[in-house]
Amino acid sequence: MIETLFSNLAIFVLSLLVGFEVISKIPTTLHTPMMSGANAIHGVIVAGAVVTASLANSPAGYVLTFIAAALAAANVFGGYVVTDRMLRMFHKPVPVPTKNADRP
Amino acid sequence: MTTLEFAIGAAYLVAAVLFVVGLHLMRAPSTARRGNLISAGGMVVAVLATVVFALLDAGGSVWAWIALLLGLLAGGSFGVVRARTVKMTDIPQLVSLFNAVGGGAAAAVAFADFVLHLTGVTLGLTSLVPIVLDVLIGSVTFSGSLIASGKLQGVIPSRPLSFPGARVINVAAVVVALGAGVLSILSPHNVVLLVVVLIASLVFGVLMVLPIGGADAPVIVSLLNAFTGLAVAMAGFAIDNQAMIIAGALVGAAGTILTLQMAKAMNRSVGSIVLGGFGTGDEKAVAGAPGQDVANIRQVTADDIAIQLAYAQHVMIVPGYGLAAAQAQHEAADLATLLTDHGIDVRYAIHPVAGRMPGHMNVLLAEANVPYAQMLQLDEANAVFDTCDIALVIGANDVCNPDARKPGNPVSGMPILDVDRAKSIVVIKRSMSPGYAGIPNPLFTDAKTGMYFADAKRGLDDIIVAVKEYITA
Numbered sequence: 001m002i003e004t005l006f007s008n009l010a011i012f013v014l015s016l017l018v019g020f021e022v023i024s025k026i027p028t029t030l031h032t033p034m035m036s037g038a039n040a041i042h043g044v045i046v047a048g049a050v051v052t053a054s055l056a057n058s059p060a061g062y063v064l065t066f067i068a069a070a071l072a073a074a075n076v077f078g079g080y081v082v083t084d085r086m087l088r089m090f091h092k093p094v095p096v097p098t099k100n101a102d103r104p
Numbered sequence: 105m106t107t108l109e110f111a112i113g114a115a116y117l118v119a120a121v122l123f124v125v126g127l128h129l130m131r132a133p134s135t136a137r138r139g140n141l142i143s144a145g146g147m148v149v150a151v152l153a154t155v156v157f158a159l160l161d162a163g164g165s166v167w168a169w170i171a172l173l174l175g176l177l178a179g180g181s182f183g184v185v186r187a188r189t190v191k192m193t194d195i196p197q198l199v200s201l202f203n204a205v206g207g208g209a210a211a212a213v214a215f216a217d218f219v220l221h222l223t224g225v226t227l228g229l230t231s232l233v234p235i236v237l238d239v240l241i242g243s244v245t246f247s248g249s250l251i252a253s254g255k256l257q258g259v260i261p262s263r264p265l266s267f268p269g270a271r272v273i274n275v276a277a278v279v280v281a282l283g284a285g286v287l288s289i290l291s292p293h294n295v296v297l298l299v300v301v302l303i304a305s306l307v308f309g310v311l312m313v314l315p316i317g318g319a320d321a322p323v324i325v326s327l328l329n330a331f332t333g334l335a336v337a338m339a340g341f342a343i344d345n346q347a348m349i350i351a352g353a354l355v356g357a358a359g360t361i362l363t364l365q366m367a368k369a370m371n372r373s374v375g376s377i378v379l380g381g382f383g384t385g386d387e388k389a390v391a392g393a394p395g396q397d398v399a400n401i402r403q404v405t406a407d408d409i410a411i412q413l414a415y416a417q418h419v420m421i422v423p424g425y426g427l428a429a430a431q432a433q434h435e436a437a438d439l440a441t442l443l444t445d446h447g448i449d450v451r452y453a454i455h456p457v458a459g460r461m462p463g464h465m466n467v468l469l470a471e472a473n474v475p476y477a478q479m480l481q482l483d484e485a486n487a488v489f490d491t492c493d494i495a496l497v498i499g500a501n502d503v504c505n506p507d508a509r510k511p512g513n514p515v516s517g518m519p520i521l522d523v524d525r526a527k528s529i530v531v532i533k534r535s536m537s538p539g540y541a542g543i544p545n546p547l548f549t550d551a552k553t554g555m556y557f558a559d560a561k562r563g564l565d566d567i568i569v570a571v572k573e574y575i576t577a
Contacts, residue, residue: 005230008341008349015350018124019357026131028369028456028481031362031463034130036199037140038358039329041123042206042336044147044351047154048213049172051343054158055220056168064216065168069175070182071209078183079202080144082190087137089470 033090036083043076108160115153116347122146123351127358133476150347179205192471193431196461200253200325203332207245210335211302214238214342218298227292234341236285239298240305242335245328247309252328255313255321256460262318270311277308312378319540320377322461323366327374330359362462369456371508371518398536404554406563409496409530410570412554416493419443419450420485422523426499426533427560428459428468435564436498437472442568446575451478453485453495453521455503486522495526497547499560501539506546514541529553532563 026034049068056065123146129139158164183202190198214235221227227235254260281304288297316324337352339345367374413419421436440450452469459465466479480488489495497504504523508515523529529552538544548555556563 002230004344005341008344008346011346012337012341012349012353015120015353016357019127019354020361022124022127022354023358023361025128028365028463029454029466029476029479030130030133030136031365031456032195032199032459032461032467033136033140033463034127034358035326035329035362035461035463036195036202037127037130037143038333038355039199039202039206040140041127041143041147041351042210042329042332042355043202044150044348045206045209045213045336045339046147046176047151047345047347048336048339048343049175049209050151050154050158051345052213052216052220053168053172054162054164056171056216057165057220061216061220062167062171064212064219066171066175068209068212068216069172070179071205071212073176073179074183074186075179075202075206075209076147076183077180078187078198079206080140080147081184082187082195082198082202083140084137084144085187086192086195086467086470087133087140089467090133090136090476 030090033083033086036079036086040076040079040083043072043079046072046076048072108157112153112157113346115149116345116350119146119150119153119347120350122149123354127354150351154345154347191431192433192468193428193460194257195464195467196322196325197253197256199461200249200256200321200328203325203329204246204249204253207242207249207328207332207335209242210332210339211239211242211246213339214242215298215302217339217342219295222293222295229289231342232289232292234338236289236298236301238335238338238342239301240281240285241331241338243302243305244309244312245331245335247306248313249309249325249328249332251310251313252316252321252325255316255318256325260314262321264317265314270315274308274311277304277311280304281308316377317540320370320372322457323363323370323372323374323377325461326359326363326366327378328359330356330363333357333359366457366462369462369519371515398549400549401536401555402551402553404530404556406556406566406570408554409556409567410574412494412528412530413443413448413496413567413571414446414574416443416448418488418492418494419448420489420492420495420523420526421450421452422495422497422500422504422521423452423454423465423469424458424498424500424503425460425539426501428464428499430499430560432498432560432564433468433472433474435561435568437469437474439564439568439571440474440478442571442575451480451485451488453480453482453489453523455482455500455521456519458500458503482519482521489522489525492526493528495523495529497523497529497531497533498564499533501533501545502541504545504547505539505541505543507543513543515543523547524550524552527552530556532556532558532560534559
């Protein structure tokens with residue numbers, strides 16, 4: 001039990017560090033889509049709802065499964081769709097030359 | 105370790121890599137969309153692996169799977185419909201809403217794990233502690249984010265709300281939540297205690313966000329986003345699911361960084377924002393700007409502005425909250441296109457917190473087809489303000505207040521756009537009412553500045569009409 005805890009803690013801490021490293025390189029221009037994209041990633045809680053379903057064996061369990069699944073699905077589907085909608089606008093083909101020329 | 109467990113572990117590893125690569129690609133506009141899709145791919149892998157494992161390992165009752173499917177259908181369709189129909193100006197409250205349901209889901213998963221283990225296998229400390237933490241954090245994010253979303257939407261007044269004794273109830277809620285939490289770890293199998301944790305945390309979430317002013321709400325949304333990440337990671341600890349631990353930690357880190365950067369750009373500390381409404385300076389914001397010398401204001405007409413624009417070479421548009429609130433991004437882009445077609449160089453100076461949350465202005469302008477290359481960040485814009493013939497400030501205030509360079513006022517030290525260094529300045533603004541900081545802005549009384557009092561949308565429409573006359577004439 002304690003071995004599992006420690007390996008999970010190690011994964012947690014290292015993921016935090018990777019998160020700090022990756023996120024701090026994102027420019028302010030993209031912060032809104034990034035926040036929305038990160039928001040979608042915590043929709044992985046839908047996997048937790050699946051585990052809940054596999055354990056549920058009583059009416060109370062079914063109700064909790066439904067609640068967890070509905071909330072998680074709104075998070076994960078909505079999160080990815082709205083982020084994609086935003087980023088699609090950033091990625092429109094632009095006929096204007098880039099202005100790298102006037103950078104020092 | 106069975107073959108199945110090995111396969112699931114491998115799938116979670118793949119999902120984790122896809123999440124990190126996806127976030128990494130979000131650092132440039134050209135790759136960001138692909139990054140989000142890759143992250144979504146990671147999500148599919150993680151969830152499918154969990155489904156396969158759950159079916160093969162535990163099985164579960166048919167009713168539970170039906171409940172899951174119904175829930176997924178209900179929540180999923182709600183999320184997709186809202187995501188596809190939301191107006192770009194309303195993005196902040198939708199992000200907050202999705203954050204709320206994520207936190208609620210995390211709390212529900214932990215709560216269910218506890219309830220489903222009331223009989224049979226006793227939960228060890230390594231499960232109980234994360235379960236209680238998850239219920240606590242998840243519930244706070246759920247109610248807190250709902251309130252923040254309501255404030256951004258305008259359903260709940262965006263001014264700081266407080267009532268006598270709020271602070272006492274707040275502290276009491278924390279004490280009760282923590283106390284019941286500790287007790288439910290010490291005496292497992294007691295669901296009543298966990299319900300107390302749940303309710304006290306929900307109350308705390310509401311009371312934590314109500315006193316926070318609307319302008320600070322995006323910072324709170326970001327902070328609560330970090331909380332949800334932690335709650336999901338805790339759920340991962342509780343049910344021993346590495347995909348949830350990794351994803352939760354990544355989001356926790358993202359939310360934390362964003363919160364700190366945002367607070368810095370607004371010249372506020374996270375602590376003072378969280379404690380914001382408790383009688384510290386926020387009342388000033390509604391009182392008006394004392395000391396603004398209204399006698400020196402030079403008002404201009406749409407025609408005056410059109411002449412200036414038509415004869416300029418370099419124009420810098422400085423969009424602010426007012427533009428976002430009036431949804432005038434398309435008008436601003438139309439004006440810019442008109443001028444660009446006439447051979448005038450037009451660019452946008454975008455403050456990190458312009459709009460309603462960091463980077464929101466970029467989303468709005470992208471929606472209006474403004475090329476990414478025309479959007480300058482703070483440093484890039486400040487390097488070229490000297491060469492601008494005219495800076496057109498649309499609904500921005502504190503982010504270009506030159507007093508930020510002087511000590512001893514609420515915006516001192518805040519990074520600002522050096523609009524006052526442009527050769528001339530035009531400000532489109534509805535009235536002389538102060539910005540969020542509640543102080544006068546000397547830019548508006550500068551001899552170089554012309555004020556045009558109008559709603560951003562209508563004002564820009566009038567200017568476009570006037571410019572067309574000069575350009576086509």
